[in-house]
Amino acid sequence: MIKLNITKKLHGANGAMQLALNIDIKEGEFVALSGKSGSGKTTLLRILAGLEDAQGEISVADKIWLHADKSLPPQEREIGFVFQEYALFGNMTIEQNLLYVTKDTKLANHLLEITELKEMKKRYPHTLSGGQKQRVSICRALMKRPKILLLDEPLSALDSAMRTKLQNELLTLHKEFQTTTIMVSHDPSEIYRLTSRVLVLDSGKIINDAKPTDILLKRQGSQKFTFQGELLEIKKVDVIFVAVVAIGQQLVEIALSNSEATSLQIGQKVILSTKAFAPTLS
Amino acid sequence: MSFEPFILSFKLALLTSLILFCITLPLAWYLSQTHSRIKPFIEALTTLPIILPPSVLGFYILWALSYSSPVGAFFEDTLGVKLLFSFKGLVVASCFYSLPFMVQPLQNGFESLNKNMLEASYIAGKSRLTTLFRVALPNMKSALITAVIITLAHTVGEFGVVLMIGGNIPGETKVASVAIYEMVEIMDYSAAHIYSAVMLGISFAVLLSVYIFNARQSRRFGL
Numbered sequence: 001m002i003k004l005n006i007t008k009k010l011h012g013a014n015g016a017m018q019l020a021l022n023i024d025i026k027e028g029e030f031v032a033l034s035g036k037s038g039s040g041k042t043t044l045l046r047i048l049a050g051l052e053d054a055q056g057e058i059s060v061a062d063k064i065w066l067h068a069d070k071s072l073p074p075q076e077r078e079i080g081f082v083f084q085e086y087a088l089f090g091n092m093t094i095e096q097n098l099l100y101v102t103k104d105t106k107l108a109n110h111l112l113e114i115t116e117l118k119e120m121k122k123r124y125p126h127t128l129s130g131g132q133k134q135r136v137s138i139c140r141a142l143m144k145r146p147k148i149l150l151l152d153e154p155l156s157a158l159d160s161a162m163r164t165k166l167q168n169e170l171l172t173l174h175k176e177f178q179t180t181t182i183m184v185s186h187d188p189s190e191i192y193r194l195t196s197r198v199l200v201l202d203s204g205k206i207i208n209d210a211k212p213t214d215i216l217l218k219r220q221g222s223q224k225f226t227f228q229g230e231l232l233e234i235k236k237v238d239v240i241f242v243a244v245v246a247i248g249q250q251l252v253e254i255a256l257s258n259s260e261a262t263s264l265q266i267g268q269k270v271i272l273s274t275k276a277f278a279p280t281l282s
Numbered sequence: 283m284s285f286e287p288f289i290l291s292f293k294l295a296l297l298t299s300l301i302l303f304c305i306t307l308p309l310a311w312y313l314s315q316t317h318s319r320i321k322p323f324i325e326a327l328t329t330l331p332i333i334l335p336p337s338v339l340g341f342y343i344l345w346a347l348s349y350s351s352p353v354g355a356f357f358e359d360t361l362g363v364k365l366l367f368s369f370k371g372l373v374v375a376s377c378f379y380s381l382p383f384m385v386q387p388l389q390n391g392f393e394s395l396n397k398n399m400l401e402a403s404y405i406a407g408k409s410r411l412t413t414l415f416r417v418a419l420p421n422m423k424s425a426l427i428t429a430v431i432i433t434l435a436h437t438v439g440e441f442g443v444v445l446m447i448g449g450n451i452p453g454e455t456k457v458a459s460v461a462i463y464e465m466v467e468i469m470d471y472s473a474a475h476i477y478s479a480v481m482l483g484i485s486f487a488v489l490l491s492v493y494i495f496n497a498r499q500s501r502r503f504g505l
Contacts, residue, residue: 051401074404081405087398091420100416101406144407 001027002148002180006047006056006066010204014038019054019204025182027061030174032191032212033184035201041184044201045150048182049081050074060147080141080179082151086133088125094136095121101143111139114176115169131162135169142177151183155190167193188216226273234261245272286453287461288480294369294457295437298376299430302384305377310385311414314392328385331378336442343375344446367449372457375447376437384433391425392418424496431492435485 002025010017019040025031033041046052050065050073058066065072089097094117098108112118115135125133134154141149151170155163167190174181174194185191191198192212200208200215208215217226229247234256236242241261243254254272256264264270309328313321331339347365348354357363365371395418403413419426441459448455450464458481465474 049401049405051404074401075407075409077405079405081402083398083402085396085398087396087402089399089403089417089421091417100403100408140402140406 001025001061003057003059004048006054006058008043008047008052008054010040010043014203017204019043021204021206023199023206023209025180027180028178029197030181030195031183032195032198033182033201034186034191034198035207039201040204041201042152045081045152045182045184048077048148049079049150050077078144078147080144080146080149082134082137082141082149082154084153084156086125086130086137088133088136088140090125093122093124094128097125097136097140098143101140104143107143107145108139111142111173114172115139131158131166134158134166138166138170138173142173142179145177146179149179149181151181151185153184153186156186163187163190170194192216226271228269228271231264231266231268231270233266234264236261245270247272287456287458287477290369290453290456291438291458294372294376295434297373298380298437299384299433301373302377302380302433303430306381306385306388310388311392311418313385313389329382331380332382336379336440337446339379340375340443340446343378343443347371347374347447366447367451367455369448369454372444372448372455375443376440379440379443380433380437383436384429387425387429387432391422391429394425395421424499427495428492431488435488438481439485 002023004025005022006019007021008019010019017040021040021044033044035041043052047054047066048058050071053071054066056066057064060078064070065077089100092100094112095108098111099105109118112121115138117132117135117139120128120132125136128136134157138151138154154170155166158166171194173179183195185195195212198208198210198212198215199206227247229245229252231243232246232251233244234241235244241256241258243256243261243264245252245254252272309324313324344366345351346353347357349358354365357365363370365374399417399421400413403417404410408416438457439459441463444455444457445460445463448457448460450456450460456464458477462474462477462481465471465477
């Protein structure tokens with residue numbers, strides 16, 4: 001059980017703001033941390049890791065990590081941290097990167113096997129692709145058998161095929177090690193597949209705390225299905241208006257009424273939904 | 283023609299670089315990691331020898347090492363070491379003179395390291411000292427080489443301070459640069475030519491090898 005009740009003054013891109021969080025996280029939970037950039041997600045991870053100071057209290061499994069003027073240094077907190085930009089030790093081979101943390105060859109080999117890196121364990125980080133580097137980084141973070149695994153947008157720099165592959169590996173690892181995991185992510189499918197709870201941050205406060213389905217499946221009323229998208233353009237075609245909406249990687253055209261065309265604005269986030277027909281998926 | 287001045291020059295340079303490396307490594311690490319308010323003062327202080335005329339630096343060191351200053355008196359009375367016009371005094375003076383050339387490349391090297399990489403080492407449970415020796419230093423080899431070689435070269439090339447502190451005692455303080463000055467003074471131009479050419483050749487070879495090493499490093503590690 002992680003209990004966290006902290007405050008910290010931040011000087012972000014949008015001026016000064018107060019980070020004020022009060023969160024309980026159960027053991028073994030996989031939590032997603034979502035929200036606009038500059039909302040304090042990375043700072044929260046760094047405070048948990050002991051890399052930044054804050055006022056308040058943090059206790060993990062009845063052990064106090066932060067209280068009043070006492071703060072446990074990162075060395076003594078049982079955490080694993082996966083940085084967005086990998087942060088591997090460039091002077092060591094993959095295997096050495098892992099063994100630097102703990103001299104547990106068995107665990108290192110096991111982790112490298114799960115992540116399909118065993119063949120290249122004698123190679124140096126600079127010879128690896130982004131996806132491979134991030135897998136090494138995840139393995140390295142697990143070498144200490146941490147109580148908490150912190151992932152700071154670990155997959156955002158990777159292409160979608162590699163992302164899916166690593167999501168599977170993260171799932172496998174989470175099932176096996178049962179490590180309480182907190183992951184910063186913006187990707188709805190990633191949040192849905194991996195996590196059991198989503199915390200949405202805005203300007204240093206939690207504005208939403210719920211199951212991924214409750215937050216991601218935005219259904220209001222009796223719609224059959226809905227998509228969230230961004231309105232790119234409104235064209236006038238003969239007598240009607242046609243809107244171009246980006247939904248994920250795909251663009252769709254939708255006919256609009258006169259009143260809709262005047263009330264909507266380009267660049268706006270829109271919800272596309274339908275009620276009255278049976279769609280077919282093929 | 284005697285090679286004694288050259289040997290003396292390189293002995294001085296080697297000793298100075300070795301001592302400076304040991305002293306400034308913790309200092310440069312501290313400067314790269316701290317946000318303290320005294321950081322600019324220390325940085326300004328360590329950079330002073332670059333802009334001060336050697337005569338000013340030489341004058342202060344001359345005074346500090348002489349018997350009339352507490353430092354000089356302490357060395358002479360307690361340790362029985364006379365620093366002025368001796369090789370030991372030259373080493374002390376060179377350490378001040380070449381200080382910025384060791385501190386700055388080291389500090390730049392530390393500052394250019396990926397901060398997250400150092401943090402990953404702390405999170406792995408490693409102390410600052412372990413992180414320094416096993417992660418920081420091995421990942422800044424070209425900064426290390428640059429610092430040591432430039433300090434070596436700069437110490438070999440020093441003239442004004444050496445002349446003021448050491449004078450011109452053969453086998454003790456007569457280093458290559460001073461020897462060349464003396465040859466020009468007594469109008470022995472052919473010897474001056476040879477000595478100068480040797481200095482030029484060595485200096486160029488040293489710098490060339492540094493640049494070749496750094497280019498190889500960056501190709502190997504894609505830095």
